[in-house]
């Protein structure tokens with residue numbers, strides 16, 4: 001037993017050292033350029049980046065002011081809304097085929113896709129850029145190709161007649177964007193494009209739209225049209241049609257565009273979100289949506305996105321949802337009261353967000369380090385924690401709303417293929433330089449999540 005183990009360890013070390021050597025050479029050349037680029041970008045898009053990522057004090061204040069103005073407005077219209085609501089409930093029930101006042105949309109997922117270290121690093125750099133972090137140790141701008149994504153996608157139609165798109169339902173952002181007619185970048189050519197001229201319900205807006213990702217800024221203009229998801233029609237929905245999608249980020253992505261499901265306060269150009277319109281247009285009677293994701297198996301169906309209801313009984317176990325308040329409207333942010341590995345308490349109260357737009361989990365650096373220590377895995381210079389796939393990992397416990405949510409330890413291990421063709425396991429928890437947790441699909445897959453706009457709370461239930 002012992003000698004075998006030693007031999008195995010030696011092998012893993014060798015692989016790590018070899019891969020690292022190469023990676024480091026590439027990285028050291030690249031990281032400076034990236035940092036410079038970031039600096040320039042930060043200057044150019046400073047305010048937007050700040051609004052999306054690390055809100056400055058000023059941004060936070062103005063968001064609060066906006067909110068309070070909005071809530072004053074809301075109070076005024078409250079009486080009106082209540083009267084409308086009962087009518088809405090009746091009409092919503094009619095508009096949905098099963099008559100229960102809500103509707104659901106299948107999520108697609110490439111179940112049998114084998115992830116490579118390149119895929120992983122690509123996703124990490126994309127994720128880091130979403131949160132305004134430079135990601136010097138893993139750049140991957142030129143060598144990493146996003147050959148296939150690990151993300152869950154769904155269908156969305158825009159315009160009359162329908163123009164159909166595959167989009168990424170993303171609780172970590174708040175805008176809708178799809179490739180526009182004037183975009184000639186490769187990413188647009190390899191995906192469906194929206195043609196306003198072919199839609200009788202298109203309304204011109206023309207305002208500029210810029211959203212910053214790792215490989216550059218996605219740019220375009222705003223437009224309005226009817227957006228249909230899950231059989232629900234939202235009229236006059238503002239979205240962006242892109243003109244520029246530089247770099248390789250979206251070239252091989254399994255989605256054409258993004259369906260932002262976050263709050264309006266992080267919406268670029270302060271665009272009213274799809275969910276807000278669904279609620280104000282009484283398209284759904286209960287202002288909530290829920291996501292359940294499935295993994296494994298051979299089916300392409302990856303779960304469900306439900307608008308207007310928390311009813312995910314087909315996916316959840318018998319347990320009811322446990323709710324926790326949204327601590328800050330922007331991302332779907334809440335207080336993660338505690339985190340344990342086995343019986344070891346790793347952290348107390350920490351802020352966390354639910355982000356359906358990433359397959360990974362990110363932890364604040366100090367927690368990330370503690371987790372790796374407990375795991376006893378080998379941290380590479382790319383910030384990945386490598387281990388044998390046979391390694392026994394103790395269960396992870398997330399304390400939310402006073403309840404313990406347990407993720408089996410083996411779910412933490414991501415099987416990946418190295419550039420050398422070896423299969424190893426990597427911890428699903430990474431470090432994105434954030435001071436909050438980012439709970440992506442690796443978490444959501446095990447806990448159906450309710451996003452309750454009306455009551456400003458997030459609910460979790462263990463999925464079966």
Ligand SMILES: *[C@@H]1O[C@H](CO)[C@@H](O)[C@H](O)[C@H]1NC(C)=O
Nearest residue numbers: 157160161162228229230231
């Ligand atoms: C568009 O597609 C939806 C289904 O998503 C359908 O209900 C609707 O009738 C279609 N509309 C048009 C104009 O084709």
Ligand SMILES: *[C@@H]1O[C@H](CO)[C@@H](O)[C@H](O)[C@H]1NC(C)=O
Nearest residue numbers: 203224235236237238271272
């Ligand atoms: C359509 O949306 C825009 C932007 O949200 C808004 O200013 C306008 O009043 C809306 N029009 C209608 C008819 O609701």
